[in-house]
Amino acid sequence: MKGALLLYRKELLQAVRDRRTVFMTLVFPVVFYPLLFGLMGDLIGRQEARLAELVPRVLVVIEGESPELVRALRQQTGLAPSFYGDLQAALAELRQGGGELVLRVVRLPERGELGYELTLYYDAASQEGQAAVAKARAFLEGFFRELTLARLAGMGIEPEEIEPPFSVQVVDVGGDGVMGRLLLAQLLPYFLVLSILSGALGFGAEITAGEKERGTIATLLSSRLSREEIVAGKFLAILTVALVSTLVSGVGLLLGIRLFGASLAGSLSLAVAGWILAVLVPLAVVLSAAVLIVGSFARTQKEASVYLLPLYMLIILLGVSIMLGTGRPEGAALAVPVAGAMAAIRAALSGTLTPGELGWTFLSSVPLGAFLLWLSVHIYRSERVLFRI
Amino acid sequence: MTAILAQDLVKTFRTRKGEVRAVDGISFQVASGEIYGLLGPNGAGKTTTLRILATLLTPTSGRAQILGHDVVEAPQEVRARIGFHATETGLYERLTPWETLLFFARIFGLPREEAEARAVATLELLGLTELKDRKVGTLSTGERQKLSLGRCLIHDPPVLILDEPTFGLDVFVAKTVSELILRLKGEGHTILLSTHNMHLAAKLCDRVGIIWRGKVWAQGTPEELAARVGGVDFEQVFFRTLQAAGLSPGGANGVP
Numbered sequence: 001m002k003g004a005l006l007l008y009r010k011e012l013l014q015a016v017r018d019r020r021t022v023f024m025t026l027v028f029p030v031v032f033y034p035l036l037f038g039l040m041g042d043l044i045g046r047q048e049a050r051l052a053e054l055v056p057r058v059l060v061v062i063e064g065e066s067p068e069l070v071r072a073l074r075q076q077t078g079l080a081p082s083f084y085g086d087l088q089a090a091l092a093e094l095r096q097g098g099g100e101l102v103l104r105v106v107r108l109p110e111r112g113e114l115g116y117e118l119t120l121y122y123d124a125a126s127q128e129g130q131a132a133v134a135k136a137r138a139f140l141e142g143f144f145r146e147l148t149l150a151r152l153a154g155m156g157i158e159p160e161e162i163e164p165p166f167s168v169q170v171v172d173v174g175g176d177g178v179m180g181r182l183l184l185a186q187l188l189p190y191f192l193v194l195s196i197l198s199g200a201l202g203f204g205a206e207i208t209a210g211e212k213e214r215g216t217i218a219t220l221l222s223s224r225l226s227r228e229e230i231v232a233g234k235f236l237a238i239l240t241v242a243l244v245s246t247l248v249s250g251v252g253l254l255l256g257i258r259l260f261g262a263s264l265a266g267s268l269s270l271a272v273a274g275w276i277l278a279v280l281v282p283l284a285v286v287l288s289a290a291v292l293i294v295g296s297f298a299r300t301q302k303e304a305s306v307y308l309l310p311l312y313m314l315i316i317l318l319g320v321s322i323m324l325g326t327g328r329p330e331g332a333a334l335a336v337p338v339a340g341a342m343a344a345i346r347a348a349l350s351g352t353l354t355p356g357e358l359g360w361t362f363l364s365s366v367p368l369g370a371f372l373l374w375l376s377v378h379i380y381r382s383e384r385v386l387f388r389i
Numbered sequence: 390m391t392a393i394l395a396q397d398l399v400k401t402f403r404t405r406k407g408e409v410r411a412v413d414g415i416s417f418q419v420a421s422g423e424i425y426g427l428l429g430p431n432g433a434g435k436t437t438t439l440r441i442l443a444t445l446l447t448p449t450s451g452r453a454q455i456l457g458h459d460v461v462e463a464p465q466e467v468r469a470r471i472g473f474h475a476t477e478t479g480l481y482e483r484l485t486p487w488e489t490l491l492f493f494a495r496i497f498g499l500p501r502e503e504a505e506a507r508a509v510a511t512l513e514l515l516g517l518t519e520l521k522d523r524k525v526g527t528l529s530t531g532e533r534q535k536l537s538l539g540r541c542l543i544h545d546p547p548v549l550i551l552d553e554p555t556f557g558l559d560v561f562v563a564k565t566v567s568e569l570i571l572r573l574k575g576e577g578h579t580i581l582l583s584t585h586n587m588h589l590a591a592k593l594c595d596r597v598g599i600i601w602r603g604k605v606w607a608q609g610t611p612e613e614l615a616a617r618v619g620g621v622d623f624e625q626v627f628f629r630t631l632q633a634a635g636l637s638p639g640g641a642n643g644v645p
Contacts, residue, residue: 215477219540222443222473223496224465383446384403 020306032313040320047127055080056132057099059090064107066116072143078135091121091173097352100132102173113151114144114165124172125185125350137168189345190319191253192246192276193338196284197315199245200291204238205304208295217386227380231292235373239288246280275348278358282365283341287311289372296379296386318342335364391454392548392579393419393442398451400437400603411437413603414451419581419596421547424574426594427583427605428627434603435583436476439552442581443473455548469497472541474551478533479540482526486517486536489525490543497544504543511539515569531562538569549573551582555589567593587623599630606634 015021058081060073073081082099084090090102101122108115120136122129144166152159211217220230290311298304315338322342334340334357344361347353379385400412412434419425427435440446442453444464452459458466480489490511494504512518515535520528525536534554541549554570555563570593574580584590590597591611598608607614607630611623618629 214479214482215475216479216481218440218443218445218473218475218477219479219493221445222468222471223493224468224498225496226465387440387446 020303024306024309028309036317036320039317043321051127051131054100054128054131054135056101056128056135057082058132058136059084059093059099059102060105061085061087061090061102062105062107064105064109066105066107068147069105069116069143072146073139076139079132079139094121094123094173100126100128101136103136114147116144116166118166118168119171120168121171121173133170140166140168185346185349188250188253188276188349189322189342192250192280192345193283193342194312194315194319195246195249196242196280196287197291197312199249200238200242200284200288201305201308201312203241204288204291205295205298205301205308207234207237208292209298209301209304212298212386213300221380221386227377231373231376231380235288235292235376238291239284242284242288242291243281246284272348272351275353275358276345279341279344279348279353279361282362282369283338285369286337286365286372289369289376292376293372293379296376314338322346332360334360337364337368340364390421391418392421392423392456393417393425393581394452394454395438395442396452398438398441398453399449400434400441400446401449410603412441412448415598415600415603415605416451417598417605417608419579421579422574422577423595424570424580424582424593426590426597427581427600428585428587428590428594428597429583429600430585433585433600435585435600436552437603438600439473439550439581439583443471443550444468445473469544470546471548471550472544472546474537474541474549474554476553476556478537480525480533480537482524484525485522486512486525486528486539487521489536490539493540494543499544507543507545511543514542515539531558531565534558534562534566535569538566542573547577547579549578549580549582551580553583553585555584555586563589587627591623599627601631601636606631606636 015025055077056079058073058079060081061084062070070083073079081103084093087102087104090099090104093099094102101120104119104121106117106119108117118140120133122133124130148165149159211220225233291308294307294311295304298307318339319342322339334344340361344353344357347357395418396416398412398415399410402409402411415434415438417425427438429435437446441448442455442460444460444467447461454460455467456470458470460467481492484492487508490508491504494507495501499507509518512521515538517532517536517539520532525533528536538551538554541551551570555566558566567589570580570582582593594611596608596610597614598605599614600606607617609617611626614630615623615626618626618633
């Protein structure tokens with residue numbers, strides 16, 4: 001036991017003298033996790049506040065005469081109604097993003113004053129749609145309560161509390177696979193971007209810092225390969241592994257969603273997959289080049305892993321912010337590296353990504369990738385980095 | 390004809406503790422077909438000198454040439470004419486010897502067919518033909534060392550720069566490597582090697598430069614150096630040469 005304790009003390013002494021171990025064990029957790037949960041709390045709070053303040057655009061279709069309901073809709077302030085004469089026209093407008101909700105009202109006078117058939121049409125994959133349904137329900141409940149109270153008052157009854165007799169049918173117009181689309185829109189951007197990095201990290205560290213650790217770097221540098229060729233060869237290898245990892249992760253995620261029970265029908269068309277690929281490839285260029293630089297700078301694979309960890313954590317932070325984010329980044333906001341790409345993938349999944357917005361993600365990724373590759377060549381020319389003493 | 394030229398080479402490194410002068414005005418020449426040894430202890434400046442000649446490091450000042458090509462001005466010309474063996478074997482664990490040799494042959498510009506022919510011949514020369522399809526990671530230390538030397542030879546360079554080629558090898562493997570180096574000399578290669586092994590230097594080298602603290606303190610054939618200081622074996626030659634220069638490499642107890 002004494003021997004074990006001696007060894008234990010020696011190991012701990014080594015640990016506290018290793019600045020990387022001290023940082024990762026004592027400093028990093030108390031910085032990262034408060035930051036992560038602080039960000040999550042802030043984003044959720046903002047999201048809730050935004051949905052609470054939302055005045056849903058309600059496309060109202062009334063079949064039959066219902067002047068009381070029309071008047072009530074016009075007088076309230078929680079909904080923004082616009083009136084349509086035809087259900088199909090209203091649904092078409094809803095699908096084009098002209099509103100959050102369609103309210104169809106069929107007046108059934110034969111059932112008396114409370115004879116209404118109510119249907120709400122919305123896209124269940126949309127948070128705004130869900131919020132709109134809740135607000136429309138609250139409005140209708142208030143309307144029927146007033147209507148019932150007025151009728152009871154006419155009969156000489158004044159109850160303190162009543163449950164208004166009305167029912168609403170809710171129809172999702174988003175088609176099949178609501179859960180699948182929700183999961184896709186929330187998780188796919190995050191996991192795809194994360195899988196680029198997870199694919200590139202280990203392999204990238206091995207073929208860069210690992211070369212130094214094994215002593216093969218001198219062999220390679222004294223060959224006829226130019227520094228540009230060395231950088232290009234290593235970069236392409238990292239990029240390939242990163243993209244394969246991303247592709248396999250994407251397939252795995254889709255399989256997972258299918259096994260989970262959600263239909264993916266219509267969720268991911270070939271066109272959407274193409275959009276996503278167009279966003280991911282330039283992003284993979286950036287992340288692979290970043291891994292190449294960090295790995296080339298580090299002396300050992302362990303050191304490279306430690307240096308790359310903050311990049312990994314940054315992706316997690318950005319992923320969380322995009323998953324829980326308020327609103328949809330547009331225009332130049334999509335040029336923010338990594339975060340812009342995640343937002344663009346989310347937009348592609350919802351079918352709202354435009355070629356211009358795709359251009360913004362290119363605008364950030366391509367020059368940044370080129371700059372990082374230039375920096376990599378510089379590192380491979382720097383004997384101070386390659387033979388650090 | 391001079392195959393390797395080092396003239397007033399200086400190399401300094403900036404470290405946290407200040408500037409380190411790893412090479413401090415080294416000059417020597419190696420004639421074609423000669424084996425020249427840089428003999429000195431660890432930290433003497435041998436590896437830095439060899440790395441300059443292999444174009445891995447740029448000299449702070451001075452000049453170095455391989456077969457007339459300047460290492461700073463024409464590094465690609467130099468690389469095409471040298472085979473550099475670092476202290477570490479510098480091999481990829483998950484490749485086979487065949488794949489290793491083929492890879493290095495191709496990156497030195499040999500066409501596929503010629504590369505394969507060279508790989509076959511090199512494996513034969515090294516006695517590794519039977520092991521050509523095994524992963525490098527499963528080879529013994531001696532087999533790896535031989536393969537590492539083979540990698541340097543694959544493009545048939547006229548000049549070989551070998552940093553501690555027998556470092557860490559048992560006597561049997563060291564003997565095999567020594568024999569291989571002599572064989573390569575017999576085939577016309579010019580060889581510059583570094584070692585801290587006095588006996589190896591005496592056995593292999595046509596001429597030796599005694600290096601310590603970044604300077605060459607004496608150079609000549611082993612016999613000339615021995616005669617100059619009256620040493621019986623090469624270890625005595627090394628210490629007495631440095632003592633004659635006013636240095637005390639043996640520490641407080643002086644020279645043996």
